[in-house]
Amino acid sequence: MNSNWRREVEAVFRKEWQTEMRSQSGLVTGLLFSVVTVYAISFASLNASMTSTVVSGMLWVALLFSTSASLPRTFLAEEELGTADLLRLTGRPHAIFWGKSLFNCFQSVITGTILSTLYLGFTGKAIAVPWLFAVSLVAGCLSLAGAVTLCGAIASQASNRAVLSAAIAVPLLLPLVSLGVSAVRVSLGLHVKHEDVGTLADGIGAAIGLVGYAGATLATGPWIFAAVWKS
């Protein structure tokens, strides 16, 4: 990797980190959303036995809305604070996208880990295949971060940007959610009696799909972003 390019990415990441540490809005919003969602689901399903399919579906829906509510802020805040033009002048588009994506990946993995720990703790569901669960969660969080960052950038200059960024991100992420549910369902319910969650091969296939989705999003994202960033 070119050292100048790496320095630019690091600078954008550091800037995001410092901004987050100053306001703590993104992480707090994501975590608050996660806790409230977990509590709401647990409260609504009190004393009900939840199957692995329902648990994994709820987990991914919570993850989807938590990330689409908090992650687009990295670009929206630049436009709201009026710093986007300065960023356009000083940084290369690819480095900006990578810096912000990496920060969002970091934030998304933290939120995903805390959310899933809380959620599984509240529902009392055991993990049957931990490595598959971990791979699915990390790959899913990376995909979510890559796609939501791009949607945040695409909607950043629109008038109703906050709502629009979530509205355009959700249809884009629904295939990812279906893959995530397929993989996590297997990781939770494999070998559990009276539960048809598919085979381990199905789960591995879905996890590979998630990794591919993360790769595709993070590989094409900078290119698409570079085309629109200075237009």
Added chain:
Amino acid sequence: MGVATVWSFFVPDAESFQKPGMARIFLWHFPCPMLAVFLLIYGAWCSFRIFQRVRLVPFEFGLESDHEEKVKWDLRSVASMELGYLFCLLTMATGILFSEIQWGAWWSWDPRQTSFLIVLLIYAAYFALRFAYPDSGKRAAYSGAYSLATIVPALFLFFVFPRLPYIKSLSLHPTDSILTGQIKGQYAWAVILILTLTTILTVYLFKMRVRVGLLEFELEKDNGQLENLGINSPPTGVVRPVRLPKPD
């Protein structure tokens, strides 16, 4: 088209359906998703061409011809997305009717139905994004970017998701009906004929839409020139009255 419609009522029933006598809507259902997929891909290709122009010359400072070229690709992109959206709606409508007759429920959460609903949402999000940008240059660039970003998930929903082994086992929807010989003989020929005719109609509508868009652009451009000359120039550039030439 009329002859094909009449003929479609006389071809023998396809026995592979649950209720073969009531499955004739399939003849009109089949071309809709095919064209919706093709138009989505073509729309993304046109968006890609817009970005090729952007990379060569920045939009605001480009030469007149570059600007026009970009407008043309944007018009092609939006025309294919509009027609694609129309075919998506027709797919859903005919599919829901088919579902009620063949499977006994208007909406049975079949993976094919569900995945197509997501594609419909993707199309709707594209238009929501387009409406959010009043500036034509930004509208073209940002909606084009979204069109490109959605192509991989949309293709996944069309081609991969319904064929995943676990998903396929849950689905009632027929897959690869013609290729696997589930539909054959006169019925298959009727399907192919209606697909061909619908494609020709789509090409005609596409060309008309692009032509209308170009005429609007030309009119707007002429109006801008009038404004530069001080003729018919209101104080704002946002809403401009257009003076059409008087007929001789």
